[in-house]
Amino acid sequence: MTQEFQYTADVVVIGAGNAAMCAAIAARENGAKTIVLEKSPEKEKGGNTTYTHGSIRFAYNNNEEIKQIIPDLEEEDFKITDFGSYSEEQFYDDLCRMTDYRTDPTLASLLTGKSYETMKWLTSHNIRFIPIYGRQAFKVDGIFKFWGGMVLESVGGGHGLVEALHQEAKNNGISILYDTMAVELIHTDDGIAGVVIKEKGKTKTIQAKSVVIASGGFHANVEMRTRYLGPKWDVVHTRGSKYNTGEGIQMALNIGALPAGNWSQAHSVTGDRYLPDFEEGFQKLSYPFGVIVNSEGKRFVDEGADFRNYTYAQYGKMILEQPNNCAWQIFDAKVSLFLREEYKGRKVTKVKANTLEELADKIGEINKSSFLSEIQAYNNSIDDSIPFNPNIKDGRKTEGLAIPKSNWANKIDTAPFEAYAVTCGITFTYGGVKINENAQVQSILYEGIQGLYAAGEVVGGLFYKNYPGGAGLMAGSVFGKIAGENAAKHALTQPESTLKS
Ligand SMILES: Cc1cc2nc3c(=O)[nH]c(=O)nc-3n(C[C@H](O)[C@H](O)[C@H](O)COP(=O)(O)OP(=O)(O)OC[C@H]3O[C@@H](n4cnc5c(N)ncnc54)[C@H](O)[C@@H]3O)c2cc1C
The missing domain is CATH 3.50.50.60 (FAD/NAD(P)-binding domain)
Structure with a gap:
């Protein structure tokens, strides 16, 4: 040659x-x-x-x-x-x-x-x-x-x-x-x-x-995403670099490299529902201090299952499985000081209200009565005798809910209330x-x-x-x-x- x-x-x-x-x-x-x-x-x-x-x-x-x-x-x-x-x-x-x-x-x-x-x-x-x-x-x-x-x-x-x-x-x-x-x-x-x-x-x-x-x-190749991760992954928000389109992997496979690992799952997080692809500031990761509800007004995940950096990489996928691939993170005034930097700024989709009823009205696309009874049931399930501590898994949990919250459970009862619209964003494969x-x-x-x-x-x-x-x-x-x-x-x-x- x-x-x-x-x-x-x-x-x-x-x-x-x-x-x-x-x-x-x-x-x-x-x-x-x-x-x-x-x-x-x-x-x-x-x-x-x-x-x-x-x-x-x-x-x-x-x-x-x-x-x-x-x-x-x-x-x-x-x-x-x-x-x-x-x-x-x-x-x-x-x-x-x-x-x-x-x-x-x-x-x-x-x-x-x-x-x-x-x-x-x-x-x-x-x-x-x-x-x-x-x-x-x-x-x-x-x-x-x-x-x-x-x-x-x-x-x-x-x-x-x-x-x-x-x-x-x-x-x-x-x-x-x-x-x-x-x-x-x-x-x-x-x-x-x-x-x-x-x-x-x-x-x-x-x-x-x-x-x-x-x-x-x-992660930035929509065709490969759909091929390997499956339906709906074509429409997720794409984070990070637009240049990671998989040719390196493909080039190696072409000369006989052995594929390995988890091809049908990916790192995906919860983040702003309307931010354009590849823009920085997508992720919204303070959910351990609030609750996440879907458009039926229902919680669907244990927001306090573990420290944030042990749960966040799979919660995007869980939102993708909800109706319309979206959800809302809800916080009250007691925990607003714990919200990370990414919750501030003009490109954040949020509504703020002085009552939970008004918050539901402002969210719009949510089943209001179901949302209000979900929050009430959540508030009633918390054992207040366990002190809240954001630095440890404090064990301040809900009792008797179908979807528990295992740590950092605080009643959502102090105005103003805030709701952040979130969806699934893929980070890497x-x-x-x-x-x-x-x-x-x-x-x-x-x-x-x-x-x-x-x-x-x-x-x-x-x-x-x-x-x-x-x-x-x-x-x-x-x-x-x-x-x-x-x-x-x-x-x-x-x-x-x-x-x-
Ligand atoms: C928003 C975001 C936040 C993250 N935060 C963290 C964090 O804080 N900590 C952490 O550990 N991980 C984090 N990650 C994951 C982390 O980015 C990756 O695991 C890590 O950076 C991957 O490094 P890499 O060098 O493999 O790939 P990359 O850093 O993506 O580099 C790939 C390079 O290959 C180039 N390239 C692609 N195709 C070709 C080609 N055909 N020819 C030539 N060049 C090519 C690309 O342009 C790029 O330069 C985050 C990811 C994102 C998207």
């Missing part, structure tokens, strides 16, 4: 989000000439990673370990902060529990076991973190007590993370081609030989012995390709594909049905780093290709 190549590298990384940039930095650190391909224009770089808050889940044992990741945090801040601890076992158990014990044990062990060292590796590459005060810890009796196993976010959120990763890549001599889409993997009987790309619309080829696919899932402990893509013959690695949303097998918040970025970093290291090692130990450059 004779083929002309326009570019040559040891390692090509497809994508420029968190997983890709971690892979590129690790490959370069291990001596490989590395080229990154980003399908989007430079100003939209970074995929879903850009849209995150940068919240990242990792195992840690004590304050001392947190200090090593955020050395700038003052002693005074530590005095008013209870970070607690979150062991590898807790992280692993959370993954197992939330995925109905389907998570791939090899990948889950790597994710949880390497999470802390990968955080240290990120900080050694100039990625900065800060505590997630406010969203993951409320101030009670002068102390911020963290809950839900997630304590840090990147400085500047997702945008800050992407900028910092790209800056580090540039400083380390990694080339990034923007407006450049990977189209096809070039491979021979010996394994990967390069990538066909479209650079600013022109078809070209890159010669490389290793390729890392880190181009995200298929869980199905992808199978990798081994070296992040090497596995084939349908259950063998490694030589030179092909994957990381991030492209990988299937970690998340099923539900997902612990902050695990997406951590998975991208852990497996991105592993993929980059092994891609470099492979490329630098292969004999020269017989293909022409």
Whole structure:
């Protein structure tokens, strides 16, 4: 076979989000000439990673370990902060529990076991973190007590993370081609030989012995969504990056990669009913402090089943199952101080009223009498003797309702009342390709594909049905780093290709 190549590298990384940039930095650190391909224009770089808050889940044992990741945090801040601890076992158990014990044990062990060292590796590459005060810890009796196993976010959120990763890549001599889409993997009987790309619309080829696919899932591809997730998923709100349309996964499948994981379910959250696709600010995640009702005026989910970051990724789907794919989150004045930042602003669909009757009238599309009796039954079912505490699973619950509320149940009785119109928004998909402990893509013959690695949303097998918040970025970093290291090692130990450059 004779083929002309326009570019040559040891390692090509497809994508420029968190997983890709971690892979590129690790490959370069291990001596490989590395080229990154980003399908989007430079100003939209970074995929879903850009849209995150940068919240990242990792195992840690004590304050001392947190200090090593955020050395700038003052002693005074530590005095008013209870970070607690979150062991590898807790992280692993959370993954197992939330995925109905389907998570791939090899990948889950790597994710949880390497999470802390990968955080240290990120900080050694100039990625900065800060505590997630406010969203993951409320101030009670002068102390911020963290809950839900997630304590840090990147400085500047997702945008800050992407900028910092790209800056580090540039400083380390990694080339990034923007407006450049990977189209096809070039491979021979010996394994990967390069990538066909479209650079600013022109078809070209890159010669490389290793390729890392880190181009995200298929949440922004309406056809794939409908094909794999099923009816109604074509009409859900689409969050995050419009560029995650699944070609990376498809390219790997085309050369015999083994599909893995949960192709029929996805991460989906509750958020503003009328916000256009891809706009930031969609999610509405303070529901543990109120109730959610459908257009029949009925509650349909335990809003306080667990901390928000253990439930939110599956509540979008539950709203999709309601009449007209919509619902309303209801709060009263007692809890309005707990509403997150995203509840403010002009692009939020809400109504406010001084009575529940007036609130129902303003909502309009709701069965008013059923709604009023639902709220009355809910209010009557709460045991007021258990104190409300937003920082712990307080056990302040309802008694005797068909749909219980297990924590943080407060009567909805104090004006003004607020209702937020919500629907289902897809965040990312869980199905992808199978990798081994070296992040090497596995084939349908259950063998490694030589030179092909994957990381991030492209990988299937970690998340099923539900997902612990902050695990997406951590998975991208852990497996991105592993993929980059092994891609470099492979490329630098292969004999020269017989293909022409
Ligand atoms: C609104 C929102 C908030 C979130 N918040 C959090 C959070 O706080 N914490 C957390 O852990 N997770 C969060 N997530 C999930 C998180 O974004 C993902 O798990 C993670 O960022 C995925 O990283 P990735 O590198 O795999 O993919 P991405 O960051 O999506 O990167 C994929 C990259 O591939 C590029 N690409 C796609 N196709 C091609 C192609 N053919 N050729 C070249 N390039 C291509 C894309 O343009 C992009 O650069 C959130 C997601 C969204 C949408």
